[in-house]
Amino acid sequence: MARNKDGSPQWVISGLTPTAKPPTGRRVWSIDMETVWLPFFTATNTMGDTPTTIPDEALGCPIRLAYEKDGSVKFSKTGKPVSKVAKPIADGVTLMRQEYIARLMGYTNKVVRERQEDYATQIKRSAEAGQPLKDHDREELNKSIMLQMEEEARQALAEKVAKQLAEEEAEKVTTPDKELVAVS
Numbered sequence: 001m002a003r004n005k006d007g008s009p010q011w012v013i014s015g016l017t018p019t020a021k022p023p024t025g026r027r028v029w030s031i032d033m034e035t036v037w038l039p040f041f042t043a044t045n046t047m048g049d050t051p052t053t054i055p056d057e058a059l060g061c062p063i064r065l066a067y068e069k070d071g072s073v074k075f076s077k078t079g080k081p082v083s084k085v086a087k088p089i090a091d092g093v094t095l096m097r098q099e100y101i102a103r104l105m106g107y108t109n110k111v112v113r114e115r116q117e118d119y120a121t122q123i124k125r126s127a128e129a130g131q132p133l134k135d136h137d138r139e140e141l142n143k144s145i146m147l148q149m150e151e152e153a154r155q156a157l158a159e160k161v162a163k164q165l166a167e168e169e170a171e172k173v174t175t176p177d178k179e180l181v182a183v184s
Helices: 010-015 033-047 056-060 087-114 116-173
Strands: 063-065 083-085
Touching: 033 056, 033 087, 056 087, 083 087, 087 116
Parallel strands: none
Antiparallel strands: 063 083
């Protein structure tokens, strides 16, 4: 496995290095289906690298129409038909994600074991560097909440005043006492 001068695996370095503009299309686990997953799973099938190959029909029709339990076509609330990723591809992506997470955790554990002091120093440095940002966000949030509360209080007061004025106006419209005729 290729490593840099500090001993980090090359896949970690390249995974954190920006590359070209990401493709746009249907995504699975935030990764483009057409340009990444389909070619990848086709390659793994070709090489026999997967414990269970992805069926050809899943690679040939990776996006499927979704159906309700009763067998009818499923529609979204906006009236559009719902599509889903073929189960073998979705399962393959899940397996890749689990493996990737395991590699990330393994790398982290290795660094923590081998460079415990440096790791602790990095955590402390990051926390200190982030504190002014946290403080600023907290202040801005408090200001925003206060402004919202003040606006709600202004609106409530305006509604109360409007209601009182409407009641006073309604009282003015009623017949004055001297115009009332006594009925015996």
